[in-house]
Amino acid sequence: MTERREHDLVLFGATGFVGALTAEYLARVAPDGLRIALAGRSAAKLEAVRAGLPDAARSWPVVVADSGDEAQLDALAASTRVVLTTVGPYARLGLPLVGACARAGTHYADLTGEVLFMRATIDAWDATARESGARIVHTAGFDSIPSDLGVLALHEAVAAAGAGELGDTELVVVATKGGFSGGTIDSLRGQLDVVRADRDQRRIALDPYGLSPDREAEPDLGPQHDPRSVTRGADGRWRAPFLMSTINTRVVRRSNALLGHAYGRTFRYQEYLSGGRGPRGAVTAGVVTGGLGALMAGLAFGPTRKLLDRVLPDPGEGPSEELRRRGFFRIELTTTTTSGRRFRCRVSAQGDPGYQATAEMLGETGLALALDEERLPDRAGVLTPATAVGTVLTDRLRAVGHVYDVTEES
Structure with missing residues (x-):
């Protein structure tokens, strides 16, 4: 992208809860001279958010744009080199903005965890984005950066060691403190409604290669169903299904395909949530599994959904600053390579995964797209964090903690 544009980066949805957190993060860490603007439907609300930001952001312009106004979105995309958006549910509100960025050659990143939305953007805008040079980066938060960059880090370490390719690979959430955002819950509701009503969409959602660029080119590795029950890992820890695995695993498999199956043609990948060891671990895993099943069933059934809607967070809501600060996550990814060697990648961060850590991940994705373009992978289209930003983003995240x-396991 060589032409001079009015802005370097526009944050769309800055008046939402995670949007405001991302704006605050950018105001603290963005270098002087980076031209950032805040965008949304209400100039007054944008100005109120700006007034509460650090001094560095007081001169940031505000841009009025509505997710349903194509002309405004086209103007927004044409005015900037990078768009970050926190406006969801993306399946309902996000496709026009992706299209505007794809046509304008504007890099884009979001926080979607909606497989069906991602499939729709691939089908509608991948070719356009490849032609214009736009990098469209979905899942640039806790969905799915730790998973995607963690597997990429394993791949690079295995390749550097001459240890073959990745074979059976697992991610286990060892410990976490924090909650799912209201936007995540709202997206889950929407996807459940579509899957129940549309058989074709249900088939895509359940397909482990549902985001593949070429479904017929994927290897036949047998069933790779998402875990639904309590299992016990080789390390003795009891494991429950991980709610976000149905998103993350598809993203990681898309990365492998976009990289020419560099992880390997026998690469198998699953994700779990650890309950711990011993009887207490088994009980914990069982409780988590039962609770997850109850949540999904409750959201799928009208009367119980109404009850859950009273207690689950609404979009735009989130925890206090103290709770966000005290949150954290610790993840371990392990792989057995085709040569029989074992590697482990530990991924962790301080801060509530769905809020503080996600704002950092989205913010650093935007900064990488705006500032590091010469070092990014030479690739455009509807991409993933690993294929669009890759190790440049990993290095940025390491730099902020x-x-x-x-490591290789003995």
Whole structure:
């Protein structure tokens, strides 16, 4: 992207809860001279958010744009080199903005965890974005950066060691403190409604290669169903299904395909949530599994959904600053390579995964797209964090305290 534009980066949805957190993060860490603007439907609300930001942001312009106004979105995309958006549910509100950025050659990143939305953007705008040079980066938060960059780090360490390719690979959330955002819950509701009503969409959602650029080119590795029950890992820890695995696993498999199956043609990938060891671990895993099943069933059934809607967070809501600060996550990814060697990647960060850590991940994705373009992978289209930003983003996150540490197991 060589032409001079009015802005370097526009944050769309800055008046929402995670949007405001991302604006605050950018105001603290963005270098002097980076031209950032805040965008949304209401100039007054944008100005109120700006007034509460650090001094560095007081001169940021505000841009009025509505997710349903194509002309405004086209003007927004044409005015900037990068768009970050927190406006969801993306399946309902996000497709026009992706289209505007794809046509304008504007890099884009979001926080979607909606497989069906991602499939729709691939089908509608991948070719256009490849032609214009736009990098469209979905899942640039806790969905799915730790998973995607963690597997990429494993791949690079294995390749550097001459240890073959990735084979059976697992991610286990060892410990976490924090909650799912109201936007995540709202997206889950929307996807459940579509899947129940549309058989074709249900098939895509359940397909482990549902985001593949070429479904027929994927290897036949047998069933790779998402875990639904309590299992016990080789390390003795009891494991429950991980709610976000249905998103993350598809993203990681898309990365492998976009990289020419560099992880390997026998690469198998699953994700779990650890309950711990011993009887207490088994009980914890069982409770988590039962609770997850109850949540999904409750959201799928009208009367119980109404009850859940009273207690689940609404979009735009979130925890206090103290709770966000005290949150954290610790993840371990392990792989057995085709040569029989084992590697482990530890991924962790301080801060509530769905709020503080996600704002950092989205913010650093935007900064990488705006500032590091010459070092990014030479690739455009509807991409993933690993294929669009890759190790440049990993290095940025390490610099702000996130851990991506790969070791070989003896």
